[in-house]
Each structure stands twice: as C-alpha cells, then as structure tokens.
Amino acid sequence: MQRTLALLRPELGEHRVLMGGGIAALLAEVVFRVLEPWPLKIVVDAVSTSLGADLRGGPAPASLSLLLVCGAALVVITGLRALMNYLATVAFALVGSRASSALRAKLFRHVQALSQDFHSTNRSADTVQRIVTDVGRLQEVAVTAGLPLMANLLTLVVMFVVMVVIDPLLSLAVVVAALLFLAGSKSSTKKITEASRKTRKGEAQLANTAQESLSSIKVVQAYGLEDHIAGRFSSANSKALKEGVRSRRLAAGLERRTDVIVGLATATILIGGGLRVLEGAMTPGDLVLFTTYLKTTMKPLRDMAKYTGRIAKAAASGERVADLMDQRSAVVEARRPFLPERVVGWVEFDHVTALYGDHPVLRDVDLTIRPGERIAVIGPSGSGKSTLVSLLVRGMDPVHGEVRLDGHPLTSLELNRLREQVSILLQEAVLFTGTIRDNIRYGNLLATDEEVEQAARAAQAHDFILAQPEGYDTAVGERGGTLSGGQRQRIAIARALLRDSPVVVLDEATTGLDPAASADVLRAIERLMEGRTTIAVTHDVKVALAATRVVWIEGGRVLFADTPERLAASNPTFRAWASAGEGDRDSIRVGATT
Template identity: 70%
Template sequence: MADRLKLDTNALARTLRLVQPDLQPHKKLMLGGTGVLLLEVVFRVLEPWPMKIVIDAVSASLGADLATNQAPATLSLLVWCGVALVVIVGLRALSNYLATVAFALVGSRVATALRARVFRHVQGLSQQFHSRNRSADTVQRIVSDVGRLQEVAVTAGLPLLANMLTLVVMLIVMILLDPLLSLVVVVAMLLFFAGSAGTSKKIAVASRKTRKGEGQLANTAQESLSSIKIVQAYGLEDTIADRFSSANNRSLKEGVKSRRLAAGLERRTDLIVGIATAVVLVGGGLRVMEGSMTPGDLVLFTTYLRTTMKPLRDMAKYTGRIARASASGERVADLMDVDAEVRTPNRAVRPQKLLGWVRFDSVLAGYGKEIVLRGVTLTARPGEMIAIIGPSGSGKSTMTSLLVRSLDPKLGEVTLDGHPLRELDLAYLRANVSLLHQEAVLFTGTLRENIRYGRQDATDEEVEAAAQAAHAHDFIMALPEGYDTVVGERGGTLSGGQRQRVAIARALLRDAPVVVLDEATTGLDPEAAVVVLDAIGRLVQGRTTLAVTHDVEMAMRADRVVWLEDGRILRDGPPAQLLAEDPVFRDWVEASGRTPDEIRRGR
C-alpha cells in the first residue's frame, strides 16, 4: 500500500521530469503563451465591471440611495460601458486563442520530440529486453501513451492553468470587495480539496490498471494477427477470441471505474458550488439591504463567484484526464528508465579500414545468470569462412550476437582487427558486419528500398547489380512492378527463398568485411536452398564469415568447421580433415542421407 501511495504521489512528477528535456527548446513560446494567458486572466477580472457600473447607475436613476453616491445613468455612459464590454470580451477571446495556439504548438512539438527520443532509446535496448517484453505494449507506450500526454497538456493543462490563475486573482479581488462573503469561497475551496485528494489517488490507480490492461489487449491482438496462419490452421480463433475478450473486459472494468470516480467528483463539486452560490445570494442580498453593498457590487461579486468556482469544476473534470495522463507518463518513464546494456563508449574508436580479423579470446557469455559460452577461444582470418555447428542450445547464435554486440561477454574479449568491440563505435561496428538470419526480414516498401537498406546512398544500378549477384534480379523483374513492387509486412508476399535472396542482395550492397550467417538456409526447400547457397557463395567471397548452420552442404563448403557443444569448442579443422579423422563429424555428415561426394558435387 505504501509503495502504491508513493507511486501515486510521484507519477505526475516523473511525467514532468520525462518531458522537461523536450520543453527546453520551446521556452520562448511557453513564456509567450503564459504572458497572453495572464492577459486573459486580467480581462476576465475586468469583464464584469461595465455591468456593475451600469446597474449602479440605473439604480441611482431610479432613485436608489447608494452609499457610493453613484451618478445617474446617461446614454453616453451606457454606450461607453457597452463598448468597453465588447472590447474586453474581444481581447479576452484573442488572448485565449493565442494562448491555446501557443500551448498546442508546444504540446505537439514536445510530443513529437519525446516520441522520437523514446523510439530511439527502445531501438538501442538489448535483444534480451525485446525478448522479455512484448512489442505491442512497447509500441502502445511510444504512440498512444505519448499522444495522451500531448492531448491532456492542451485540453486539460492549459485550461487548468488559466483557471487556477483566475481563481487566485479573483479571490484577492473578492476579499477586497467583501471579506465576509469571500469566506464562503474559501470554505468551498477547502471542502473541494479535502474531498478530491483521496479520489484523485483512486482515479490514478484505476487509470494505471486501465493502461496496463490496454497494453495486454494490444499484445494479445498483435500475437494473434502476426501468427494468423497458425491460428487458422489449428482452429484457434475461438480460443484467442476468448483470451482477447477476457483482457478486453478487464480493461473495460478499470476504465469504467476511473470514469465513475471522476464523474462522482464532478457532481460533488457541482453541489459545493451550488451551496456556495446560494449562501452568497442570501448573504449578499442582506448586505445590499443594509447598505453595505450596492446592487452592482452584488452582481460583480456573484459573477466573480461563478468565475472563481469554474476552476473547481474544471479541476474535478480534468482530474481524471490528468490522472490518466500521469499513468501514461509513468509507463513511458518506466520504458525510458531501462538502461541500454550495450552502448557506444565515450571515446569510441573508428578505424579507417577493417580487414576482418575476428578473435574470441576466452569468452564467457550468457543471459542473466545462465552461462552459455564457457571460455571460447577462436580466431578467424580475413576472407576465411568458418562453419559453426553443434547441438541446439550449445551457444552458436550467442557467438553471432557477441560479434554485432547485441550482447557483451561476461569475461574475456571479442576483437575485430585487434580492437576490442567494446571500444569501437557501435554504429561503425555494425556497419562493418553483414548479418543474415534464418528468417529474412523485409520491411513494408518496395524491393528497391529493401535492398537499398544495405547502403542508403547506393544508386539504382548498384542495387540491381547486387540483386543480380544474389540471383534475385530475374524473379524481381518477373513481378508486375519489378523493383518498385511493394512487399507486405515482413515480406510476406514473397517465398522464403525469394526473401532470403533479397536479404543477400542487401548484404552484398553493404559490402562489409565480416559476414554472419545464422541458419540462413534452414527451412528452404531443396531447390530454393541450392539457389540461396550459390548466392551466399558470392556474398562470402573474400569476406570473413561465421556461418551458424545445421546444413551439411554449407559446412562442407567452409574453410573450417567448428563443433560447439555445451558452450565449448570440441572440434576445429577443415571439413575434409574432420571427415577423414573424426567419426562424430562423419556420422553427422552421413546423417543427412547424402555421401560426401554427392555433397561436393552439389547433388
């Protein structure tokens, strides 16, 4: 309970700290908006005065004996008061418009900058973070939660700030007009703050649960839609729909609770305001009758009372919105508080050229407390292709993760041309390593754009040359729009072999000295695998290559084969030598159902 109360208290403060860096560039615009907001408050204070003057002047004309010795009404006085009212209202409207535009611009710009900052931060987080956290919830924090911060800043924050300033100024004026009646306003304010404190915390808790539930809802929908082939093939539509409905109902329940609490607070505030207005009408009427106030003073005081009570109504109205914004801000702040485990060092090294000397030196690595690699030492020479094979879970993919610094070793060092990877600029390191996974991921866009991701400044001719080398040119040209054909999400409109060849073209265009292949031919049919293997042969030519594979043919094409098991290297040598001397390796090759000669001939 104490932890929850602490969270409720700190949620708004964390949100403000979160947006503060993005507010700094807009100080002038914020000061300008605040300036015209103060002008609006001044005009609000002045707005009832023409009415007071007219009422007192008309009362004097009708023979009322006013203590202020008010002069009778004249046509010129009435006209000037009318003109003054129009001018004051017009200036107040203009001030409100300028303040709204200024704060809307600040809100939009801050939200845009914050969203970009959060997205960049999330992209820099480790693969371990992304494997632990579901992507739909992360996306919702970046898009929806940041958007809610922006919306509330404009629709709730700005009016609330203006009304609070109005409340303070008008309360001072009311005390000067009639200290006794102004006590009614003070008591009403105290009742409001006493009643809203506990409700605000309950709304914040319910809003936080609502946002968490909406995140789970997004995760369920994303998981189902991204795996729709499996869902439909196994007839899981009803099961997934029930899971979605359960998450939907939980989110609905908490959402209704937060809105019910906010609505209750608003209605209680209306009751407080009504009672305060009634007391002022009765008390003010008595004071006019005894000559302590003029009728104009009563009208002025009553008008101020309504204007002063408006901030209380708005505070009740916006408490729920601000609580929901704080819950959203807290979710974004939680995301930003996650430290990037892998980052560029302060004094990063960027060698002019890398040849491709790769060395693992007594590397101990793993995930959390689990150790996967246990003292691995391995050297790859420039242009050498090493096939890394072994049982599942032996640490093969962990080695590739170390090479692109998706993970850092717990002990030992990985070096490139003698430079420890921890000392290299991270972007520079990754620009010098081409990574090809089992699942070739393409992005929504044209095939030309997907290949050009390998090197953004590549010409169309270079893109097509890379595609030809990857054996992708012919099937691309057979498509209706050729290189301008738009592929669906993750390249789902292409076959596995076609996606892999496009990914190889992208890697060829990158022209990095080091290539990492992580099960690049797994899951392909034999015909597609032959074409992809030939394309891979062109990709790895003259480049240092680490190929994690279960494919016997790829292993036999390598210069060396490294057998990794239980996090240790048990065998290391040319495939022909291992085939002749190592019965375990020979059994592994023969288990493919083809003889070594057939494999060498590509059959």
C-alpha cells in the same frame, strides 16, 4: 506526474519564447476576465440609482450614453479576452506538439539503442503503445486540461483578491468551498490514478494479444485458434473496460460532489450578499459583481474535478514513458570510440563467457578466425551458437573475456562503425514495407539503381524480380509476405552484397527452404562469401562441408574444431551429424555416438 514533468522539461525548455508569449497571453486573459463583469456592475448600480435607490458611494444615474459605453466596453473586453485565450491556446498547442514530437523521437532512438536482452523479453506492441499513444496522451492533456487549469487557477487567485477587497466576510465562503473540495478530492484522485494505471496496462495487454495474433495469423488459422485467441482478447478487453468504467465513475462522482459544494457556496453568497445589500454594506452591483466572480472563481474547482480523470491518464501514461526511458542498455559505447580506417576481418573470441539473464550460454569460448576464412558453427540446438552472432555485433557483451576485430576490442570501437563491418543473414529474411529496390538499397543507402541491380544479379535475384508486376519497384507486403522464403532470402543476400562488409554471418540462412530454393540461395551465398571472413551457424551439411573449418559447440563450449575433411575421417560425432537426416541432426551430441 513529477517523473512526467521531468521528461518534458528538457523538451519544453527549447520553446521558452513561445511559452513566454503563451503565458503573457494567459495573464492578459485573466485581466480581461476580471474586468468583464464591471460594465454589468456599473449598469446595475446606475439603474438602481435612477429608480430611487440610495446606494453607497452615490453612483451616477443611468443614461443612454452610459449604457452605450458600458455595452461597447463589454464587447471590447469580451473580444480581447477571447483573442488572448486563442493566442494562449495556439501557443501552448504548438509547444505541446513540438515537445511531444521531440520526446517521441528521443524515446524511439532510446528504444532502438537498447540491447537485445531488452527486446527479447519485452512485448513490441506495448513498447509501440508507449512511444505513440502514451506520448500523444501527454500532449493532449497538456492542451485540453493543463492550459484551462492554469488560466483558471490564475483567475482564482486574482479574483479572490478582488473579492476580499469588495467584502472580506463573504469571501470566506470561497475559502470554505476550496477546503471542502481539497478534502473530498484527495482520496478520489488517488483512486482515479490507480484505476487509470490499470486501464493503461490492460490496453497494453490488448495491443500485445492483437499484435501476436495478427503477426502469426497463418498459424492461428491453420490450427483453428481463432476462438481461443478471441477469448484471450475478450478477457483482456473486459478487464480494461472494467477499470476504465471505474475511473470514469470515480471522476463523475467527484464532479457531482464539486457541483454540490459550488451550489452551497453560491447559496451562501446569495443569502449573505442579499443581507449585506439590505444593510447598505454593498450595492446591488457589488452583489452582481461578487456573484459573477464567485462563479468564475469556482470554475477551477469544477475543472479540477472534470479533468482529474484526464490528468490521471496522463500520469499513468507519463509513468509508462518514464519507465521506458529508465531502461538502460547493457551495451554502452566507449566515451572516445576508435574508428578503424580499414577492416580486414580478423575475428577473435578470447575466453568468452556470455549470459542470458543468469543463465550461461557460452563458457570460456576461445576461437580465432583469420581474414577470408569460412567457419561453420554446428552443434545441438540451444548450445550457444547464435550467441556468437550477437556478440560479434554487440547485440550483447560477454561477462568475461573479450571479442576483438582486427585486434581491437569491440568495446573500444564506435558501435555504428563496428556494425558496418558485418553483414548478417538470418534464417528469416526480414524485409521492410516498401519496394524491392528499397529493400536492397538498405545495404547502402547511397547506392545507385545500377549498383542495386548488380547486387541482385550476383544474388541470383534479378530474374525473379523482373518477373514481378512492377519489377524492382514492386511493393512487398508486411515482412515480405508476398514473396517466397527463397526469394526473400536472395533479396537479403543482395542487400548484404551491396553492404560489401569484410565479415559475413550466416545464421541458419538455408533452414526451412525447399531443395530448389536452397540451391539458389546457396549459389547466392557462395558469391557473398567470396573474399570475406564468414561465420555460418548452420544445420546444413552442404554449408558445413564447404567451410574451411568446422567448430562444434555444445553446452556453451567449443568441443572440437578442424577441417571438415579431417573431422569426417576421424570424428564419429561429426560423421553421424553429417549422415543424419535434417530432423535428426539437432539431437546428436558428443559422446552419444561411437
């Protein structure tokens, strides 16, 4: 809970005035709570006097005017208490909503800034749950549990002082009840918190299983895996249910034990107070007042038991949010980054070594790419080719050596400015929910509709876009599922053309496409590469032969690099790779051919 409060403190600090108003309303409510039983005490004592009772202090006998005044006072006090409670609730709800919204936005920006190492090893559904559900739970508990507890604890302190003034001896019952509650709740609270933590982990596993299945539904259905995946989901669901029931059972047990403690304290006051009235040490009105205060004073104990489960869930959620905020990106922007005015596209990998975890994927790679040059990076799968792409946009940083753009180390450049200079075309073209026009415009958010359509024409996409039901305003499904692979790729190329960056990276951009779609995409890629420094990670022979230089990477090292013509004439490995079928190229390695 301390970590949770540390997360919320900066966000709450921006709403000091609103919080101050809420606290003032809360204090006023406590005052009216203290005053609320007094009209009843006055009436009971006045009626007792009228019936002949000789009471301590000789209160005035009952009269119509006294009864009317006390009744009106009770209505006014109750109304004002309700108003103060309303104002405090609204104030704290506003603070909670604004603070949680700010925290959620801050957390989302933080996650977006984390390096690709984090995103490749963490489940996206769990991360989304932390951002949305866990932060929301902090807000819910702050309003539904935190505010009532704060009010009741203030009331407990004030009313206990009043009870001591009325009768110090009877007030000891409140002290004993509070001590019994604290002794009984200590172990239960720890168990409830642990059960809530396990419940949240189980719910995160549920979300991961559902997200993985639904995002791969074509494979699940094609291989008949529905029952297997449903079994995994049911197993995780049962585990989460078991811990959830355990948490609720523990909380219910604590509530019922608290009821017994409150009942014992009330019985003690009833017996002791009755004796004190018979002795003349207090009036019947004092006993009514004392009993009413006891009921109100015991409310925090009931609420502590009632809200322990919610607070435990909030603590578990806060812990998960804090864990996510504690993640640190391996990619850090320079304190005073350099912003180049113009980039021509001179790329250098200077004796670069890169790791994934503890596993080296690139070893002492030394490669210079001149502006406008087209490089094809080929070699066996898993040899480190795609790592070059991550290094170039600082998705990760090398552990040794340096990557430079136009002579500037990438670590010295402003991160956003660096990434503006590189357009990446991946094997799976990623489209976002929205229209086709919106997806192309992501290359340049300030582009006009005319510029969007010019980019689509250059990417060989204009004709098929117009054939869609609503043309450029056609909404695409999740991840572009309503379009073919070739169509998605050409939209991605149009987006890259609109970006107009000096460096283009193609990461297996034609893999998995049929010959017709591949031909359309290659024509669009040709337009994209014009005048730009291009790095193409590929298994496509046509892409490699069209390059100005071919670089073979194997085992994380550059084993040879030359023009495709010279390699075809002198290098048996490259000749075997170029003549092999699509499915065999990946297995060809240096030294395996003669």
